Amino acid sequence: MRITHPFHPLTGRQFDLVQHYFVFTESYVFFHDDEGMLREIPAVWTDFVAGDVFVQQAAGRSPLHAGTLLELAELVVRMSPALPTFCQANDAAAVMVITPPMPRREAVSKRMDETK
Numbered sequence: 831m832r833i834t835h836p837f838h839p840l841t842g843r844q845f846d847l848v849q850h851y852f853v854f855t856e857s858y859v860f861f862h863d864d865e866g867m868l869r870e871i872p873a874v875w876t877d878f879v880a881g882d883v884f885v886q887q888a889a890g891r892s893p894l895h896a897g898t899l900l901e902l903a904e905l906v907v908r909m910s911p912a913l914p915t916f917c918q919a920n921d922a923a924a925v926m927v928i929t930p931p932m933p934r935r936e937a938v939s940k941r942m943d944e945t946k
Contacts, residue, residue: 831844832844834875847860
């Protein structure tokens with residue numbers, strides 16, 4: 831078994847598989863590292879399981895399936911009523927509500943003169 835996850839510190843290293851098991855829908859593998867410590871990592875971070883065909887075809891451009899993106903869109907729609915009403919509006923009045931007032935130009939110029 832070889833570790834294939836690009837950010838794992840042992841990526842590219844080969845280890846002997848000790849055990850493979852499932853916890854709910856996740857698959858894990860056990861292996862002994864160079865010091866003999868028993869380690870556990872998700873099986874999808876190794877070449878032990880076949881990679882996701884969609885992710886392979888996307889070649890790093892999109893790790894999310896269309897179904898996952900649709901679920902995300904539905905979640906955003908469900909959550910949008912929970913947003914304050916001024917966050918849903920798309921007009922200048924809404925911006926004025928959430929934007930703190932800016933100091934007047936004369937006041938800023940006066941303060942700059944005082945610091946010189």
